[in-house]
Amino acid sequence: MRAGFIGTGTITQAVVTGMLRFGVPFERISLSPRNARTAAELAALDGRIHVCASNQEVLDNSDVACLAVVPQIAAEVLGELEFDARHHVISFMAGISLDQLRGLVRTSGKIARAVSLPAVAEGKGSTAICPADEVAKAIFAALGEAIEVDSEDKFDALSAVTATMASFYAVLETQASWLAKQGIDYADARAFLSGYCVGLAHDTTRTEQPFSAMVMHCMTPGGINEQVHTELSRRGAYAYYGEALDGVLRRIRGRA
Known part of the structure:
Protein backbone atom coordinates (compact mmCIF):
# COMPACT_ATOMS: atom_id res chain seq x y z
CA MET A 1 0.00 0.00 0.00
CA ARG A 2 1.19 3.47 -0.90
CA ALA A 3 -0.76 5.83 1.35
CA GLY A 4 -0.89 9.60 1.13
CA PHE A 5 -2.23 12.11 3.65
CA ILE A 6 -3.58 15.46 2.53
CA GLY A 7 -3.42 17.47 5.74
CA THR A 8 -0.92 16.70 8.49
CA GLY A 9 -2.68 17.46 11.75
CA THR A 10 -3.65 15.57 14.87
CA ILE A 11 -5.54 12.75 13.17
CA THR A 12 -2.91 12.14 10.51
CA GLN A 13 -0.24 12.08 13.22
CA ALA A 14 -2.24 9.57 15.27
CA VAL A 15 -3.05 7.29 12.32
CA VAL A 16 0.50 7.21 10.94
CA THR A 17 1.95 6.65 14.41
CA GLY A 18 -0.49 3.80 14.98
CA MET A 19 0.28 2.24 11.60
CA LEU A 20 3.95 2.14 12.51
CA ARG A 21 3.45 0.96 16.07
CA PHE A 22 1.09 -1.89 15.18
CA GLY A 23 2.67 -3.06 11.96
CA VAL A 24 0.13 -2.04 9.34
CA PRO A 25 1.91 -3.02 6.11
CA PHE A 26 2.74 -0.24 3.67
CA GLU A 27 5.29 0.46 0.98
CA ARG A 28 5.33 4.24 1.34
CA ILE A 29 3.53 7.02 3.19
CA SER A 30 3.50 10.47 1.58
CA LEU A 31 2.67 13.51 3.71
CA SER A 32 1.35 16.95 2.95
CA PRO A 33 3.87 19.73 3.63
CA ARG A 34 1.29 22.08 5.21
CA ASN A 35 2.17 21.32 8.85
CA ALA A 36 5.92 21.10 8.35
CA ARG A 37 6.83 20.33 11.95
CA THR A 38 4.43 17.40 12.35
CA ALA A 39 5.31 16.06 8.91
CA ALA A 40 9.03 16.20 9.70
CA GLU A 41 8.53 14.45 13.04
CA LEU A 42 6.63 11.62 11.35
CA ALA A 43 9.17 11.31 8.53
CA ALA A 44 11.93 10.92 11.12
CA LEU A 45 10.24 7.80 12.47
CA ASP A 46 10.62 5.61 9.37
CA GLY A 47 12.49 5.81 6.08
CA ARG A 48 9.36 4.91 4.14
CA ILE A 49 7.64 8.12 5.22
CA HIS A 50 8.24 11.11 2.96
CA VAL A 51 7.23 14.78 3.12
CA CYS A 52 6.16 15.97 -0.32
CA ALA A 53 6.59 19.41 -1.84
CA SER A 54 2.87 19.71 -2.64
CA ASN A 55 -0.46 18.00 -2.13
CA GLN A 56 -0.47 16.95 -5.77
CA GLU A 57 2.84 15.18 -5.24
CA VAL A 58 1.21 13.32 -2.35
CA LEU A 59 -1.48 12.06 -4.73
CA ASP A 60 0.98 11.24 -7.49
CA ASN A 61 2.86 8.94 -5.11
CA SER A 62 -0.18 7.28 -3.53
CA ASP A 63 -2.87 4.73 -4.22
CA VAL A 64 -4.72 5.29 -0.94
CA ALA A 65 -5.53 8.97 -0.46
CA CYS A 66 -6.46 9.99 3.10
CA LEU A 67 -8.09 13.40 3.30
CA ALA A 68 -7.54 15.14 6.64
CA VAL A 69 -8.03 18.84 5.96
CA VAL A 70 -10.55 20.88 7.93
CA PRO A 71 -13.94 20.99 6.18
CA GLN A 72 -13.89 24.77 5.83
CA ILE A 73 -11.02 24.64 3.31
CA ALA A 74 -11.82 21.28 1.71
CA ALA A 75 -13.22 22.74 -1.52
CA GLU A 76 -10.27 25.10 -1.89
CA VAL A 77 -7.61 22.46 -1.22
CA LEU A 78 -9.15 19.58 -3.14
CA GLY A 79 -10.27 21.76 -6.04
CA GLU A 80 -6.62 22.26 -6.99
CA LEU A 81 -5.86 18.52 -7.11
CA GLU A 82 -6.19 15.88 -9.81
CA PHE A 83 -7.45 12.52 -8.55
CA ASP A 84 -7.85 9.51 -10.80
CA ALA A 85 -9.64 6.16 -10.69
CA ARG A 86 -6.72 4.37 -9.01
CA HIS A 87 -7.08 6.48 -5.88
CA HIS A 88 -8.87 4.77 -3.01
CA VAL A 89 -10.09 7.78 -1.04
CA ILE A 90 -10.64 7.72 2.74
CA SER A 91 -12.00 10.98 4.14
CA PHE A 92 -11.61 12.09 7.76
CA MET A 93 -13.38 15.39 7.00
CA ALA A 94 -16.36 15.92 9.28
CA GLY A 95 -19.68 16.91 7.78
CA ILE A 96 -18.80 16.21 4.14
CA SER A 97 -21.10 13.51 2.78
CA LEU A 98 -20.12 10.81 0.32
CA ASP A 99 -21.96 12.65 -2.48
CA GLN A 100 -20.18 15.89 -1.64
CA LEU A 101 -16.89 14.05 -1.41
CA ARG A 102 -17.42 12.50 -4.82
CA GLY A 103 -17.94 15.96 -6.26
CA LEU A 104 -14.79 17.28 -4.63
CA VAL A 105 -12.45 14.51 -5.76
CA ARG A 106 -14.06 14.10 -9.19
CA THR A 107 -13.11 10.46 -9.64
CA SER A 108 -14.85 7.13 -10.12
CA GLY A 109 -12.50 5.41 -7.67
CA LYS A 110 -13.60 3.97 -4.33
CA ILE A 111 -14.40 6.42 -1.56
CA ALA A 112 -15.20 5.99 2.13
CA ARG A 113 -15.60 8.13 5.22
CA ALA A 114 -13.94 7.45 8.56
CA VAL A 115 -14.12 9.15 11.93
CA SER A 116 -11.12 8.33 14.06
CA LEU A 117 -9.84 9.63 17.39
CA PRO A 118 -6.26 10.29 18.57
CA ALA A 119 -6.20 7.12 20.71
CA VAL A 120 -5.64 5.07 17.54
CA ALA A 121 -1.98 5.99 17.98
CA GLU A 122 -2.01 3.74 21.03
CA GLY A 123 -4.15 1.01 19.46
CA LYS A 124 -7.00 1.89 21.81
CA GLY A 125 -9.26 4.00 19.64
CA SER A 126 -12.48 3.38 17.77
CA THR A 127 -13.04 4.23 14.12
CA ALA A 128 -16.37 4.39 12.31
CA ILE A 129 -16.26 3.59 8.59
CA CYS A 130 -18.93 4.19 5.94
CA PRO A 131 -19.57 2.31 3.73
CA ALA A 132 -17.84 -1.00 4.44
CA ASP A 133 -14.35 -0.64 3.01
CA GLU A 134 -11.67 -3.32 3.01
CA VAL A 135 -8.74 -0.91 2.92
CA ALA A 136 -9.99 1.30 5.76
CA LYS A 137 -10.93 -1.77 7.79
CA ALA A 138 -7.47 -3.28 7.33
CA ILE A 139 -5.85 -0.10 8.65
CA PHE A 140 -8.13 0.68 11.56
CA ALA A 141 -8.83 -2.83 12.81
CA ALA A 142 -5.13 -2.89 13.73
CA LEU A 143 -5.49 0.37 15.66
CA GLY A 144 -8.42 -0.53 17.90
CA GLU A 145 -12.08 -1.10 17.07
CA ALA A 146 -13.20 -0.60 13.46
CA ILE A 147 -16.98 -0.38 13.06
CA GLU A 148 -18.41 -0.44 9.53
CA VAL A 149 -21.92 0.90 8.89
CA ASP A 150 -24.01 0.83 5.73
CA SER A 151 -25.59 4.29 5.84
CA GLU A 152 -24.48 7.83 6.51
CA ASP A 153 -27.33 8.25 9.00
CA LYS A 154 -25.67 5.58 11.16
CA PHE A 155 -22.25 7.11 10.53
CA ASP A 156 -23.55 10.51 11.65
CA ALA A 157 -24.89 8.96 14.84
CA LEU A 158 -21.50 7.41 15.65
CA SER A 159 -19.88 10.76 14.91
CA ALA A 160 -22.30 12.47 17.28
CA VAL A 161 -21.29 10.43 20.31
CA THR A 162 -17.70 11.64 19.93
Missing part, protein backbone atom coordinates in the same frame (compact mmCIF):
# COMPACT_ATOMS: atom_id res chain seq x y z
CA ALA A 163 -19.06 14.99 21.18
CA THR A 164 -19.09 13.53 24.71
CA MET A 165 -15.34 13.78 25.28
CA ALA A 166 -15.46 17.11 27.11
CA SER A 167 -18.36 15.99 29.28
CA PHE A 168 -16.49 12.76 30.13
CA TYR A 169 -13.57 14.78 31.47
CA ALA A 170 -15.96 17.21 33.17
CA VAL A 171 -17.42 14.32 35.19
CA LEU A 172 -13.90 13.33 36.25
CA GLU A 173 -13.10 16.93 37.18
CA THR A 174 -16.24 17.02 39.32
CA GLN A 175 -15.09 13.91 41.17
CA ALA A 176 -11.50 15.16 41.51
CA SER A 177 -12.69 18.50 42.88
CA TRP A 178 -14.94 16.71 45.35
CA LEU A 179 -12.02 14.58 46.54
CA ALA A 180 -9.90 17.71 46.92
CA LYS A 181 -12.58 19.15 49.19
CA GLN A 182 -12.20 16.02 51.32
CA GLY A 183 -8.55 16.93 51.87
CA ILE A 184 -6.98 14.75 49.16
CA ASP A 185 -4.25 16.35 47.06
CA TYR A 186 -5.62 17.07 43.57
CA ALA A 187 -2.73 15.23 41.88
CA ASP A 188 -3.46 12.12 43.95
CA ALA A 189 -7.16 12.40 43.19
CA ARG A 190 -6.43 12.68 39.50
CA ALA A 191 -4.07 9.70 39.53
CA PHE A 192 -6.60 7.58 41.39
CA LEU A 193 -9.45 8.47 39.03
CA SER A 194 -7.31 7.91 35.93
CA GLY A 195 -6.48 4.37 37.03
CA TYR A 196 -10.07 3.78 38.08
CA CYS A 197 -11.36 4.76 34.63
CA VAL A 198 -8.77 2.63 32.85
CA GLY A 199 -9.97 -0.36 34.84
CA LEU A 200 -13.62 0.29 34.00
CA ALA A 201 -12.84 0.80 30.32
CA HIS A 202 -10.81 -2.41 30.26
CA ASP A 203 -13.76 -4.31 31.70
CA THR A 204 -15.88 -3.30 28.68
CA THR A 205 -13.41 -5.09 26.40
CA ARG A 206 -13.57 -8.35 28.36
CA THR A 207 -17.25 -9.01 27.68
CA GLU A 208 -19.88 -8.44 25.02
CA GLN A 209 -22.63 -7.94 27.60
CA PRO A 210 -24.88 -4.92 27.08
CA PHE A 211 -23.81 -1.97 29.18
CA SER A 212 -27.13 -2.25 30.99
CA ALA A 213 -26.07 -5.70 32.23
CA MET A 214 -22.77 -4.26 33.45
CA VAL A 215 -24.70 -1.57 35.33
CA MET A 216 -26.68 -4.23 37.15
CA HIS A 217 -23.62 -6.42 37.77
CA CYS A 218 -21.78 -3.72 39.74
CA MET A 219 -24.76 -2.78 41.91
CA THR A 220 -25.27 -4.60 45.19
CA PRO A 221 -28.84 -4.17 46.44
CA GLY A 222 -28.72 -1.38 48.97
CA GLY A 223 -25.06 -0.67 48.10
CA ILE A 224 -23.30 2.58 47.30
CA ASN A 225 -23.25 2.07 43.50
CA GLU A 226 -26.98 1.55 43.57
CA GLN A 227 -27.36 4.68 45.71
CA VAL A 228 -25.54 6.97 43.24
CA HIS A 229 -27.14 5.39 40.16
CA THR A 230 -30.61 5.69 41.66
CA GLU A 231 -30.04 9.32 42.63
CA LEU A 232 -28.78 10.30 39.18
CA SER A 233 -31.57 8.40 37.47
CA ARG A 234 -34.18 10.07 39.68
CA ARG A 235 -32.82 13.48 38.78
CA GLY A 236 -32.87 12.62 35.04
CA ALA A 237 -29.11 13.08 34.67
CA TYR A 238 -28.69 10.34 32.07
CA ALA A 239 -31.61 11.59 29.98
CA TYR A 240 -29.76 14.84 29.35
CA TYR A 241 -27.16 12.93 27.37
CA GLY A 242 -29.72 11.70 24.86
CA GLU A 243 -31.21 15.17 24.49
CA ALA A 244 -27.78 16.74 24.00
CA LEU A 245 -26.83 14.11 21.41
CA ASP A 246 -30.09 14.74 19.53
CA GLY A 247 -28.98 18.35 19.19
CA VAL A 248 -25.52 17.36 17.99
CA LEU A 249 -27.02 15.00 15.40
CA ARG A 250 -29.29 17.74 14.08
CA ARG A 251 -26.25 19.99 13.74
CA ILE A 252 -24.23 17.31 11.93
CA ARG A 253 -27.09 16.83 9.49
CA GLY A 254 -27.46 20.58 8.97
CA ARG A 255 -30.81 20.84 10.72
CA ALA A 256 -29.80 22.78 13.83
Whole structure:
Protein backbone atom coordinates (compact mmCIF):
# COMPACT_ATOMS: atom_id res chain seq x y z
CA MET A 1 0.00 0.00 0.00
CA ARG A 2 1.19 3.47 -0.90
CA ALA A 3 -0.76 5.83 1.35
CA GLY A 4 -0.89 9.60 1.13
CA PHE A 5 -2.23 12.11 3.65
CA ILE A 6 -3.58 15.46 2.53
CA GLY A 7 -3.42 17.47 5.74
CA THR A 8 -0.92 16.70 8.49
CA GLY A 9 -2.68 17.46 11.75
CA THR A 10 -3.65 15.57 14.87
CA ILE A 11 -5.54 12.75 13.17
CA THR A 12 -2.91 12.14 10.51
CA GLN A 13 -0.24 12.08 13.22
CA ALA A 14 -2.24 9.57 15.27
CA VAL A 15 -3.05 7.29 12.32
CA VAL A 16 0.50 7.21 10.94
CA THR A 17 1.95 6.65 14.41
CA GLY A 18 -0.49 3.80 14.98
CA MET A 19 0.28 2.24 11.60
CA LEU A 20 3.95 2.14 12.51
CA ARG A 21 3.45 0.96 16.07
CA PHE A 22 1.09 -1.89 15.18
CA GLY A 23 2.67 -3.06 11.96
CA VAL A 24 0.13 -2.04 9.34
CA PRO A 25 1.91 -3.02 6.11
CA PHE A 26 2.74 -0.24 3.67
CA GLU A 27 5.29 0.46 0.98
CA ARG A 28 5.33 4.24 1.34
CA ILE A 29 3.53 7.02 3.19
CA SER A 30 3.50 10.47 1.58
CA LEU A 31 2.67 13.51 3.71
CA SER A 32 1.35 16.95 2.95
CA PRO A 33 3.87 19.73 3.63
CA ARG A 34 1.29 22.08 5.21
CA ASN A 35 2.17 21.32 8.85
CA ALA A 36 5.92 21.10 8.35
CA ARG A 37 6.83 20.33 11.95
CA THR A 38 4.43 17.40 12.35
CA ALA A 39 5.31 16.06 8.91
CA ALA A 40 9.03 16.20 9.70
CA GLU A 41 8.53 14.45 13.04
CA LEU A 42 6.63 11.62 11.35
CA ALA A 43 9.17 11.31 8.53
CA ALA A 44 11.93 10.92 11.12
CA LEU A 45 10.24 7.80 12.47
CA ASP A 46 10.62 5.61 9.37
CA GLY A 47 12.49 5.81 6.08
CA ARG A 48 9.36 4.91 4.14
CA ILE A 49 7.64 8.12 5.22
CA HIS A 50 8.24 11.11 2.96
CA VAL A 51 7.23 14.78 3.12
CA CYS A 52 6.16 15.97 -0.32
CA ALA A 53 6.59 19.41 -1.84
CA SER A 54 2.87 19.71 -2.64
CA ASN A 55 -0.46 18.00 -2.13
CA GLN A 56 -0.47 16.95 -5.77
CA GLU A 57 2.84 15.18 -5.24
CA VAL A 58 1.21 13.32 -2.35
CA LEU A 59 -1.48 12.06 -4.73
CA ASP A 60 0.98 11.24 -7.49
CA ASN A 61 2.86 8.94 -5.11
CA SER A 62 -0.18 7.28 -3.53
CA ASP A 63 -2.87 4.73 -4.22
CA VAL A 64 -4.72 5.29 -0.94
CA ALA A 65 -5.53 8.97 -0.46
CA CYS A 66 -6.46 9.99 3.10
CA LEU A 67 -8.09 13.40 3.30
CA ALA A 68 -7.54 15.14 6.64
CA VAL A 69 -8.03 18.84 5.96
CA VAL A 70 -10.55 20.88 7.93
CA PRO A 71 -13.94 20.99 6.18
CA GLN A 72 -13.89 24.77 5.83
CA ILE A 73 -11.02 24.64 3.31
CA ALA A 74 -11.82 21.28 1.71
CA ALA A 75 -13.22 22.74 -1.52
CA GLU A 76 -10.27 25.10 -1.89
CA VAL A 77 -7.61 22.46 -1.22
CA LEU A 78 -9.15 19.58 -3.14
CA GLY A 79 -10.27 21.76 -6.04
CA GLU A 80 -6.62 22.26 -6.99
CA LEU A 81 -5.86 18.52 -7.11
CA GLU A 82 -6.19 15.88 -9.81
CA PHE A 83 -7.45 12.52 -8.55
CA ASP A 84 -7.85 9.51 -10.80
CA ALA A 85 -9.64 6.16 -10.69
CA ARG A 86 -6.72 4.37 -9.01
CA HIS A 87 -7.08 6.48 -5.88
CA HIS A 88 -8.87 4.77 -3.01
CA VAL A 89 -10.09 7.78 -1.04
CA ILE A 90 -10.64 7.72 2.74
CA SER A 91 -12.00 10.98 4.14
CA PHE A 92 -11.61 12.09 7.76
CA MET A 93 -13.38 15.39 7.00
CA ALA A 94 -16.36 15.92 9.28
CA GLY A 95 -19.68 16.91 7.78
CA ILE A 96 -18.80 16.21 4.14
CA SER A 97 -21.10 13.51 2.78
CA LEU A 98 -20.12 10.81 0.32
CA ASP A 99 -21.96 12.65 -2.48
CA GLN A 100 -20.18 15.89 -1.64
CA LEU A 101 -16.89 14.05 -1.41
CA ARG A 102 -17.42 12.50 -4.82
CA GLY A 103 -17.94 15.96 -6.26
CA LEU A 104 -14.79 17.28 -4.63
CA VAL A 105 -12.45 14.51 -5.76
CA ARG A 106 -14.06 14.10 -9.19
CA THR A 107 -13.11 10.46 -9.64
CA SER A 108 -14.85 7.13 -10.12
CA GLY A 109 -12.50 5.41 -7.67
CA LYS A 110 -13.60 3.97 -4.33
CA ILE A 111 -14.40 6.42 -1.56
CA ALA A 112 -15.20 5.99 2.13
CA ARG A 113 -15.60 8.13 5.22
CA ALA A 114 -13.94 7.45 8.56
CA VAL A 115 -14.12 9.15 11.93
CA SER A 116 -11.12 8.33 14.06
CA LEU A 117 -9.84 9.63 17.39
CA PRO A 118 -6.26 10.29 18.57
CA ALA A 119 -6.20 7.12 20.71
CA VAL A 120 -5.64 5.07 17.54
CA ALA A 121 -1.98 5.99 17.98
CA GLU A 122 -2.01 3.74 21.03
CA GLY A 123 -4.15 1.01 19.46
CA LYS A 124 -7.00 1.89 21.81
CA GLY A 125 -9.26 4.00 19.64
CA SER A 126 -12.48 3.38 17.77
CA THR A 127 -13.04 4.23 14.12
CA ALA A 128 -16.37 4.39 12.31
CA ILE A 129 -16.26 3.59 8.59
CA CYS A 130 -18.93 4.19 5.94
CA PRO A 131 -19.57 2.31 3.73
CA ALA A 132 -17.84 -1.00 4.44
CA ASP A 133 -14.35 -0.64 3.01
CA GLU A 134 -11.67 -3.32 3.01
CA VAL A 135 -8.74 -0.91 2.92
CA ALA A 136 -9.99 1.30 5.76
CA LYS A 137 -10.93 -1.77 7.79
CA ALA A 138 -7.47 -3.28 7.33
CA ILE A 139 -5.85 -0.10 8.65
CA PHE A 140 -8.13 0.68 11.56
CA ALA A 141 -8.83 -2.83 12.81
CA ALA A 142 -5.13 -2.89 13.73
CA LEU A 143 -5.49 0.37 15.66
CA GLY A 144 -8.42 -0.53 17.90
CA GLU A 145 -12.08 -1.10 17.07
CA ALA A 146 -13.20 -0.60 13.46
CA ILE A 147 -16.98 -0.38 13.06
CA GLU A 148 -18.41 -0.44 9.53
CA VAL A 149 -21.92 0.90 8.89
CA ASP A 150 -24.01 0.83 5.73
CA SER A 151 -25.59 4.29 5.84
CA GLU A 152 -24.48 7.83 6.51
CA ASP A 153 -27.33 8.25 9.00
CA LYS A 154 -25.67 5.58 11.16
CA PHE A 155 -22.25 7.11 10.53
CA ASP A 156 -23.55 10.51 11.65
CA ALA A 157 -24.89 8.96 14.84
CA LEU A 158 -21.50 7.41 15.65
CA SER A 159 -19.88 10.76 14.91
CA ALA A 160 -22.30 12.47 17.28
CA VAL A 161 -21.29 10.43 20.31
CA THR A 162 -17.70 11.64 19.93
CA ALA A 163 -19.06 14.99 21.18
CA THR A 164 -19.09 13.53 24.71
CA MET A 165 -15.34 13.78 25.28
CA ALA A 166 -15.46 17.11 27.11
CA SER A 167 -18.36 15.99 29.28
CA PHE A 168 -16.49 12.76 30.13
CA TYR A 169 -13.57 14.78 31.47
CA ALA A 170 -15.96 17.21 33.17
CA VAL A 171 -17.42 14.32 35.19
CA LEU A 172 -13.90 13.33 36.25
CA GLU A 173 -13.10 16.93 37.18
CA THR A 174 -16.24 17.02 39.32
CA GLN A 175 -15.09 13.91 41.17
CA ALA A 176 -11.50 15.16 41.51
CA SER A 177 -12.69 18.50 42.88
CA TRP A 178 -14.94 16.71 45.35
CA LEU A 179 -12.02 14.58 46.54
CA ALA A 180 -9.90 17.71 46.92
CA LYS A 181 -12.58 19.15 49.19
CA GLN A 182 -12.20 16.02 51.32
CA GLY A 183 -8.55 16.93 51.87
CA ILE A 184 -6.98 14.75 49.16
CA ASP A 185 -4.25 16.35 47.06
CA TYR A 186 -5.62 17.07 43.57
CA ALA A 187 -2.73 15.23 41.88
CA ASP A 188 -3.46 12.12 43.95
CA ALA A 189 -7.16 12.40 43.19
CA ARG A 190 -6.43 12.68 39.50
CA ALA A 191 -4.07 9.70 39.53
CA PHE A 192 -6.60 7.58 41.39
CA LEU A 193 -9.45 8.47 39.03
CA SER A 194 -7.31 7.91 35.93
CA GLY A 195 -6.48 4.37 37.03
CA TYR A 196 -10.07 3.78 38.08
CA CYS A 197 -11.36 4.76 34.63
CA VAL A 198 -8.77 2.63 32.85
CA GLY A 199 -9.97 -0.36 34.84
CA LEU A 200 -13.62 0.29 34.00
CA ALA A 201 -12.84 0.80 30.32
CA HIS A 202 -10.81 -2.41 30.26
CA ASP A 203 -13.76 -4.31 31.70
CA THR A 204 -15.88 -3.30 28.68
CA THR A 205 -13.41 -5.09 26.40
CA ARG A 206 -13.57 -8.35 28.36
CA THR A 207 -17.25 -9.01 27.68
CA GLU A 208 -19.88 -8.44 25.02
CA GLN A 209 -22.63 -7.94 27.60
CA PRO A 210 -24.88 -4.92 27.08
CA PHE A 211 -23.81 -1.97 29.18
CA SER A 212 -27.13 -2.25 30.99
CA ALA A 213 -26.07 -5.70 32.23
CA MET A 214 -22.77 -4.26 33.45
CA VAL A 215 -24.70 -1.57 35.33
CA MET A 216 -26.68 -4.23 37.15
CA HIS A 217 -23.62 -6.42 37.77
CA CYS A 218 -21.78 -3.72 39.74
CA MET A 219 -24.76 -2.78 41.91
CA THR A 220 -25.27 -4.60 45.19
CA PRO A 221 -28.84 -4.17 46.44
CA GLY A 222 -28.72 -1.38 48.97
CA GLY A 223 -25.06 -0.67 48.10
CA ILE A 224 -23.30 2.58 47.30
CA ASN A 225 -23.25 2.07 43.50
CA GLU A 226 -26.98 1.55 43.57
CA GLN A 227 -27.36 4.68 45.71
CA VAL A 228 -25.54 6.97 43.24
CA HIS A 229 -27.14 5.39 40.16
CA THR A 230 -30.61 5.69 41.66
CA GLU A 231 -30.04 9.32 42.63
CA LEU A 232 -28.78 10.30 39.18
CA SER A 233 -31.57 8.40 37.47
CA ARG A 234 -34.18 10.07 39.68
CA ARG A 235 -32.82 13.48 38.78
CA GLY A 236 -32.87 12.62 35.04
CA ALA A 237 -29.11 13.08 34.67
CA TYR A 238 -28.69 10.34 32.07
CA ALA A 239 -31.61 11.59 29.98
CA TYR A 240 -29.76 14.84 29.35
CA TYR A 241 -27.16 12.93 27.37
CA GLY A 242 -29.72 11.70 24.86
CA GLU A 243 -31.21 15.17 24.49
CA ALA A 244 -27.78 16.74 24.00
CA LEU A 245 -26.83 14.11 21.41
CA ASP A 246 -30.09 14.74 19.53
CA GLY A 247 -28.98 18.35 19.19
CA VAL A 248 -25.52 17.36 17.99
CA LEU A 249 -27.02 15.00 15.40
CA ARG A 250 -29.29 17.74 14.08
CA ARG A 251 -26.25 19.99 13.74
CA ILE A 252 -24.23 17.31 11.93
CA ARG A 253 -27.09 16.83 9.49
CA GLY A 254 -27.46 20.58 8.97
CA ARG A 255 -30.81 20.84 10.72
CA ALA A 256 -29.80 22.78 13.83
